[in-house]
Amino acid sequence: MNGSNAIADPGDWFDGAPCGLLRTDVEGCIVEANAIFALWTGYNREVLVGQSLPDILPISGKIFYETHFVPMLRLQAHFDEVALDFVRADGTRMPALVNAVELRDRDGRPQEVRLAIFRSTDRRRYERDLLDARARAEESARAERATSKLREEFIAVLGHDLRNPLASIASGMRLLAKEPLSDRGRRVTNLIDGSILRAGGLIDNVLDFARGRLGGGIVLSRDADAPLEPVLRQVVDELRAISPDREITANFAFNRSVDCDRQRLGQLLSNLLGNALSHGSKDMPVRIEASIADDVLTISVTNGGAAIPPETMAHLFEPFVRGRVRSDRDGLGLGLHIAAEIAKAHAGKLEVTSDETRTCFSFTMPLNRSVNAGVPHSE
Amino acid sequence: MMIDHCPTVLIVEDEPLVRMHGCDLLESAGFDVIEAQTADEALDLLERHGHVRLLFSDVDMPGSMDGLELARRVHLRWPKIGLLMTSGHHRLTPEMIPDHGRFIAKPWRENNVLAEMRAILAS
Numbered sequence: 001m002n003g004s005n006a007i008a009d010p011g012d013w014f015d016g017a018p019c020g021l022l023r024t025d026v027e028g029c030i031v032e033a034n035a036i037f038a039l040w041t042g043y044n045r046e047v048l049v050g051q052s053l054p055d056i057l058p059i060s061g062k063i064f065y066e067t068h069f070v071p072m073l074r075l076q077a078h079f080d081e082v083a084l085d086f087v088r089a090d091g092t093r094m095p096a097l098v099n100a101v102e103l104r105d106r107d108g109r110p111q112e113v114r115l116a117i118f119r120s121t122d123r124r125r126y127e128r129d130l131l132d133a134r135a136r137a138e139e140s141a142r143a144e145r146a147t148s149k150l151r152e153e154f155i156a157v158l159g160h161d162l163r164n165p166l167a168s169i170a171s172g173m174r175l176l177a178k179e180p181l182s183d184r185g186r187r188v189t190n191l192i193d194g195s196i197l198r199a200g201g202l203i204d205n206v207l208d209f210a211r212g213r214l215g216g217g218i219v220l221s222r223d224a225d226a227p228l229e230p231v232l233r234q235v236v237d238e239l240r241a242i243s244p245d246r247e248i249t250a251n252f253a254f255n256r257s258v259d260c261d262r263q264r265l266g267q268l269l270s271n272l273l274g275n276a277l278s279h280g281s282k283d284m285p286v287r288i289e290a291s292i293a294d295d296v297l298t299i300s301v302t303n304g305g306a307a308i309p310p311e312t313m314a315h316l317f318e319p320f321v322r323g324r325v326r327s328d329r330d331g332l333g334l335g336l337h338i339a340a341e342i343a344k345a346h347a348g349k350l351e352v353t354s355d356e357t358r359t360c361f362s363f364t365m366p367l368n369r370s371v372n373a374g375v376p377h378s379e
Numbered sequence: 380m381m382i383d384h385c386p387t388v389l390i391v392e393d394e395p396l397v398r399m400h401g402c403d404l405l406e407s408a409g410f411d412v413i414e415a416q417t418a419d420e421a422l423d424l425l426e427r428h429g430h431v432r433l434l435f436s437d438v439d440m441p442g443s444m445d446g447l448e449l450a451r452r453v454h455l456r457w458p459k460i461g462l463l464m465t466s467g468h469h470r471l472t473p474e475m476i477p478d479h480g481r482f483i484a485k486p487w488r489e490n491n492v493l494a495e496m497r498a499i500l501a502s
Binding site for chain 2: 178
């Protein structure tokens, strides 16, 4: 066979085949080899005839031949798409894909084996590339998980490290407040309390936000038996204590335990109230209402002052949205976003209405959860 | 059982201001307070004082063990001592604390601290 594909005899399917062809006897001894196979493997045809097929396979191929190839042929008379390497005359390997049939006589006795051989260098490379790509993807995913875990731990440690000195200052303030103080002294301690409260809220919001960005979302620690109203009252009392010049009224019209994360709902109210105090008119009261009706809990915070501009309304619950007025108390603009996330985590929602007379943020939450049907409510 | 008029509370907290605040709060409420900065100090004090009624301990502390481990050991050796844990960072449920002890989050609401303590001492 020369390089130009000119065929000596067009009827010669054996030598003119587009693949290597071999015939062996039932013992695996090569009886006939076509020109292509000889060309690919670099053996002369005369050398191939009489050779045992395993002799031109590498050791792994020899083992495979005995343990898989021959038994399969005996069992089902054919064996297709077998990946087999051949050893060339020059010692190099030729990766190949092989189809084989075993011809039998009328009584079912094996007579000879016929093989079609296709070179698969490209296919092997493709398979190897796929395996490499998968290994890289797995490694990348593993690295990402490790990084994620590290970030989560960092946030936990950061929260702890930030809260510790703050708790220390808060304790110190409680002690100072019990000392005899002048009016000015008392004003100063009150202002410091305000700063501590704001700093604490900011840390909570920032860490929640950072955790949420890792895909965790707000994780709730629910308690169906604990009363909610005292927690909400405490939030209002704290903010009242640090805003002596503001009128804050609260009407809590329920007195039962609510299946929720009390600390989180306290954080939600604190964020809404802080927002109302920052952005609402200083001369108008801030009203908090909480009630339960038709198995729905509603907590609303209303303030007076200019209406929220429509362009801000659309993005109000997104992170980092800051009002145009008064940048000093705005913080990072996370308060409303975190409040909305807490609402979502409770399967509730946070809505807002705003006009020239009043702005009202309203949190609603269904009380009965369909999954984990809750503890029966007790008064 | 004799009712303590002035029950002794051991407060374990490494932040000085927080510890001072705790001592001040408990003494004002009529408790007798002894204090430790670390778990090791706490165990040492417990060996020497026979009449501690309640352990009030932070969770995170420097030293050989944290507050929860301290609580476990205290419960093992002195099962009658009530356990009140506190933390600004972790949130513990009773199941996580030996003897179904109680937990109060920091920053402390002073009334709540006293209420939890009285509840433990009453049981």
